[in-house]
Amino acid sequence: MIRVQVVDDEALIRSGFELILDAADDIEVVATSTGAEAAGTVARLRPDVVLLDIRMPDVDGLTVLRAIRVMTAAPAVAMLTTFDSDEYIVTALKSGAAGFILKDTEPEQLASLVRTLAAGGVVLSPKASRSMLRAHPGHPAERDRAADPEVRRVGLLSGREREVLVLVAEGLSNADVGTRMHLSAGTVKDHVSAILTKLRVGSRVQAALLAQRAGLLGGDPGC
Structure with missing residues (x-):
């Protein structure tokens, strides 16, 4: 069983x-809680996945996220938000969140997203990612790709590494990528490690966002 904790200040959402x-x-779902109760409940129950509201009046989601990330064997955390251009999402992703989920996501998609998180994948809606990046003037996504040194690093990847990066950005775990590409999990892990090194990013989420900005996911994030 995948053990989930839902953190939100609204009882109806929980x-x-x-x-x-x-x-x-x-x-x-092993627990639901407000922000103030969240970190303590995570430490006590050790869920596999935490769905964490990014905006809460008592203790905000970024504070809870930072507390969770320093725990031993920390769960995968996805931020819950009402807005696909929430100004705090970029900060949350840089702080270790494994993606974000819009609160109006179709109910039948939620279980699939949780499974992706539990398997080590990322959850980034391409449409929402584009809106989020557009909402931050001055973000590299707003600059010409050819002049963006971060996006240019994508050119350092081999063809196989680009294929792996696209599948990672689509939320697939290493095992799922291996199945799709007929590779062993160990080989996929080596490819992911090389991708993170070449792109100079510290997580799969950051690599996924860079893939989005480079136009690898079937849509221009700047349009």
Whole structure:
């Protein structure tokens, strides 16, 4: 079973997510909590996945995220937000979040997103990512790609590494990438390590965002 904790200041959101996720045979919501209770509950129950509201009046999501990230064997954390251009999302991703989920995501998609997180994948909606990047003037996504040194690093990747990067950005775990590309999990892990090194990023999420900015995911993030 995939053990999930839902953190939100609104009881209706917490109960709604719990109802939807508990309907899946392989997912169990082990706790719901407000921001103030979140870190302590995570430390006590050790869920596999935490769905964390990014904006809460008592203790904000970024503060909770930082507290979770320093825990031993920290769970995968995805930020919950109402806005696909939330100004705090970029900060959350840089702080170790494994992606973000819009609160109006279709109910039938939630279980799939949780499975992706539990498997070590990332959850980034291409449409939402483009909106998020557009909403930050001066962000490298607003500059010409050819003049963007970060985007140019994508050119250092081999063809196989680009294929792996696209699948990682689509949320696939190493095992899923291996199945799709007929590679061993160890080989995929080596490719991901090389990708992170060449792109000079510290996480799969940052690599996924760079893939989005480079136009590898079937849409121009700056349009």
